[in-house]
Amino acid sequence: MSLLHAVLGFAAIxxxxxxELGKAFSTTAAHFWPADQSQLYRTLHRAEADGLVDSTTVEQASRPDRRLYSILEPGRAALATxxxxxLEPDTSREPFLLRLFFAASLGTAGVIALLDQRRSAAIELLTTLDSLAASAPPKLSKKALATQLQYATLESGRAHAHAEITWLDELRSQLTNPKESAQ
Amino acid sequence: MSLLHAVLGFAAIxxxxxxELGKAFSTTAAHFWPADQSQLYRTLHRAEADGLVDSTTVEQASRPDRRLYSILEPGRAALATxxxxxLEPDTSREPFLLRLFFAASLGTAGVIALLDQRRSAAIELLTTLDSLAASAPPKLSKKALATQLQYATLESGRAHAHAEITWLDELRSQLTNPKESAQ
DNA sequence: ACGCCATATAGGACTTGTCCTATATTCGGG
DNA sequence: CCCGAATATAGGACAAGTCCTATATGGCGT
Structure with missing residues (x-):
């Protein structure tokens, strides 16, 4: 349901x-809301059918025509609503935790290898987010608050990546020298 | 795809x-992998059709018959594989971040209200996880490593909830006294 | 010269998950 | 005495997302 709201949010700016929507997603929101290209277009069609946006065709020589979508009042209202x-309760799935949960058959060494894999991925994510933050942030809006919030979503990713790394390291050392597990 | 693996993981124990699978999920894995009841049964049917598990009907007087599923060798192999x-790259969706990203039109006060809502939810999650950890953890397995990993998934949730709260508090104070935003 | 990438939109097939309902019985609370 | 919860399984309708393919052209590298 929320891709629609994201589309409205962008179109409201x-x-x-x-x-362009696809570009906007991949450069600013991909880390917390990946948007499939097909799904994006379908969502736009549906939003138009529902009267939330309307589109005008911009003809181009030697390029496929562009359909420019503008938000309508009902769309703004839906966005505001x-x-x-x-806030709905979080029900996100964590494939890594699922795997870890059932990983006992890998043995301690196997689990540690799993943790190390995950740690590398978290480090990689951190550098990705850092470079996203460092690179001239695409200004979606002239509003200072909007820019601040956009930046805050990056910060959130970094905070969670750090927390993940810390947790991984603690678990790893717990598994490596199992003294404290014997309580 | 992963609900199947979770089912195999439980059935392997x-x-x-x-x-029982539904109970196991809701008491031990619900915080990182919610399992819909319908989807569970469908997954079991499919796993049986695929030869990963087999079932025997246990007749009961005055209760619907139970179908007891046991893992087969191909199932164990699929689990091991x-x-x-x-690890596949993380592509999880974060509805809260999406909302925050587009929340500028709420104004500073509105955004702060949003952050406070989120903070309450995070605190609530923390207490839920704490009580889950405190209550006699349902021993799924006799293996010490398995128990340790089961506990670790709870710790992960706590670590992330803490990170979330810290991040929220920082963002909130940044919005409240906007001195440092003027760089 | 050839292939790949960017621009631009779109549909089909499929998977996964959610929500609701149905069925049947027993036990406990108010 | 009635209502709801627990036990136990299952199907239908639907929503949302993923992956692949199609279409059309211009520019860039090798």
Whole structure:
């Protein structure tokens, strides 16, 4: 349901085409909301059918025509309603934890290898987020608050990556010298 | 795809019915892998059709019959393959971050209210995890390593909840006294 | 010269998960 | 005495997302 709201959120900043929307996602929101290209276009079609946005075709020579989507009042209203609605409880899935949960048959050494894999991935994510933050942040909006919030989502990713690494390291040392497990 | 692996993981510890599987999920894995009851049974059917498990019907007087599922060799093999496969990159969705990203139109006060809502939810999650950890942990397995890993998934949840709270508090104070935003 | 990438949109097939309902019985609370 | 919860399994309808392919052209590298 939320891809629609994201689409409305972007369109509320300025009219965009599906292609630009895809770019916007991948450069600013990919780390917390990956958007499939097909799903994006379908969502745009549906939003238009529902009267939340409308589109104008911009003809181009030697390039496929662009469809520029603009948000309509019902779209703005839907966006505002979503922003004001109570937060739904988190039900995210964590494939890594699932794997760890059942990893006992790998033995201690195997589990440690798993933790190390995960640690590398977390480090990689950290550097990705750092470079995203360092590179000229694409200014989606002129509003200072919007820019601040955009940056905050990056900070969130970094905070969680750090927490993940710390947790991994603690677990690893717990498994490496199992003295304290015997309580 | 992974619910299947979770089912195999549980069935590898001991033969279980769909109902018991549901209980096992909700008491030990719900915080990182919610399992819908319907989906569970469907997954069991499919696993049996694929020859990964088999079932025997246990007749009961005055209760619906139970179908006890046992893992077969191909199931164990599939589980082992999954455990040994390379970690796929994380592509989890974070509805809260999406919302925050587009929340500028709420104004500073509105955003702070959003952060406070989120903070309460994180605190609540923490206490839930604490009580889960405190309550006699259902021993799924006799293996010490398995118990340790089961506990570690709870620790992970706590670590991330703490990180979330810290991040929220920092963001909140940044929004409250905006001196350092003017760099 | 050839292939790949960027631009731009779109549909089909499929998987996974969610929500709701159905069925049947027993036990405990108010 | 009635209502709901626990035990136990299952199907239908639907929503959302993933992956692959199609279409069309211009530019860049090798």
């Amino acid at each position: 300025q009219p965009m085409t599906g292609y 979503w922003l004001a609605s109570p | 001991q033969p279980m019915t769909g109902y 999954w455990l040994a496969s390379p």
